[in-house]
Amino acid sequence: MKRTPLIPLALLLLVAAVFLAVPAMSQQDMTTVPTEGFKQTTRLPAVFAHDAHNEKAALADCSACHHGEKDGKRDNSADTSGIPCSDCHSAQAKPGKTPLMRAFHRQCMGCHMDKQKGPVTCGDCHEPAPKK
Amino acid sequence: MHALFNLAVGPLAWLAFALFILGSAYRLMAMRALALKKDASFVAYISWPHALKSLAHWITPFGALGWRENPGVTVVTFAFHICLFLVPLFLMGHIALFDAFHGWSWPALPDTVADTLSIVVVAACLYFLWRRIAVPEVRFITRTHDWLVLALVGATFLTGVLAYHRIGDNLFMTTLHILCGEAMLVAIPFTRLSHMLFGFFSRGYIASEFGSVRHAKDW
Numbered sequence: 001m002k003r004t005p006l007i008p009l010a011l012l013l014l015v016a017a018v019f020l021a022v023p024a025m026s027q028q029d030m031t032t033v034p035t036e037g038f039k040q041t042t043r044l045p046a047v048f049a050h051d052a053h054n055e056k057a058a059l060a061d062c063s064a065c066h067h068g069e070k071d072g073k074r075d076n077s078a079d080t081s082g083i084p085c086s087d088c089h090s091a092q093a094k095p096g097k098t099p100l101m102r103a104f105h106r107q108c109m110g111c112h113m114d115k116q117k118g119p120v121t122c123g124d125c126h127e128p129a130p131k132k
Numbered sequence: 133m134h135a136l137f138n139l140a141v142g143p144l145a146w147l148a149f150a151l152f153i154l155g156s157a158y159r160l161m162a163m164r165a166l167a168l169k170k171d172a173s174f175v176a177y178i179s180w181p182h183a184l185k186s187l188a189h190w191i192t193p194f195g196a197l198g199w200r201e202n203p204g205v206t207v208v209t210f211a212f213h214i215c216l217f218l219v220p221l222f223l224m225g226h227i228a229l230f231d232a233f234h235g236w237s238w239p240a241l242p243d244t245v246a247d248t249l250s251i252v253v254v255a256a257c258l259y260f261l262w263r264r265i266a267v268p269e270v271r272f273i274t275r276t277h278d279w280l281v282l283a284l285v286g287a288t289f290l291t292g293v294l295a296y297h298r299i300g301d302n303l304f305m306t307t308l309h310i311l312c313g314e315a316m317l318v319a320i321p322f323t324r325l326s327h328m329l330f331g332f333f334s335r336g337y338i339a340s341e342f343g344s345v346r347h348a349k350d351w
Contacts, residue, residue: 042224042240042242042243043224043243093237099237101228101231102231102232102235102237105228105231105232106232109232110232112134113134113137113138113141116134116135116138117134119302119303120134120137120303121137121295121302121303121305121306121307122225122228122295122296122302122306123295123296123298123302123305123306124302124303127298
């Protein structure tokens with residue numbers, strides 16, 4: 001019987017996946033708000049370069065965005081960095097939870113309106129990502 | 133510009149909706165009181181069956197003789213009014229604002245459909261503008277109010293289309309669009325746009341007189 005190259009192939013795929021996944025998960029390369037949590041999107045993903053944004057906004061406290069939850073309310077004392085937004089904020093609303101689109105809009109637009117800095121209109125976020 | 137945007141989507145939006153709803157309620161009640169005072173004998177003849185039958189005919193394209201007289205105007209009028217209502221109520225961008233600020237959400241039109249329908253409204257406004265200038269019998273009855281409301285609707289939809297296509301500074305265009313829309317909302321009870329409130333009653337009254345008194349159709 002001829003040996004199938006299944007195991008070496010699988011190993012090769014695994015290595016490739018790790019190599020591909022590392023840059024994908026690094027925030028340095030993030031150019032838009034992650035949209036994996038949505039089944040389908042109606043607009044272009046909102047432009048968001050994580051590191052450049054935080055440098056410009058002088059944001060050192062991760063929990064300003066990566067907040068936690070306490071008794072169904074936002075808890076800014078908890079730092080949830082590294083956990084994808086969509087893990088808690090699913091696209092479809094569950095009772096007492098904030099759906100993903102509302103969470104993104106409130107997070108970005110809300111802060112930009114408060115600080116009167118940064119994009120607040122549809123077209124200023126949902127635009128073609130700048131070419132690198 | 134950020135401060136103006138915040139004002140437009142916040143306090144001015146509340147003000148615009150309040151003036152629209154309360155103003156409309158006031159105008160309807162004031163008109164009812166006036167009708168009872170000056171035209172009580174006519175009010176007594178209001179007949180719901182005749183009114184509803186006539187309304188059914190007049191809200192159907194070409195369903196009334198008046199609509200068959202000038203097919204071009206009929207097509208544009210219906211297209212204009214249908215789009216005028218569909219787009220603001222079911223545009224994703226509008227729903228997203230209600231969703232973010234109040235947690236209210238409802239199904240939206242696909243963006244490309246809403247975009248096309250908005251362009252239809254702008255084109256219809258241009259047609260109405262041309263008619264008011266070029267058709268003598270229309271120009272004859274055109275008053276300042278008519279230009280004002282046409283400009284309000286045209287500007288609201290034009291700035292909306294431009295903002296969607298990201299033509300011009302987006303914050304400026306979007307803010308202008310919101311302010312125009314709010315002005316339009318406030319204008320509904322207090323200008324000729326009040327035909328949105330009174331049109332059905334005028335039709336009902338005419339239908340009642342034709343139906344109950346003259347025993348004739350008014351469509």
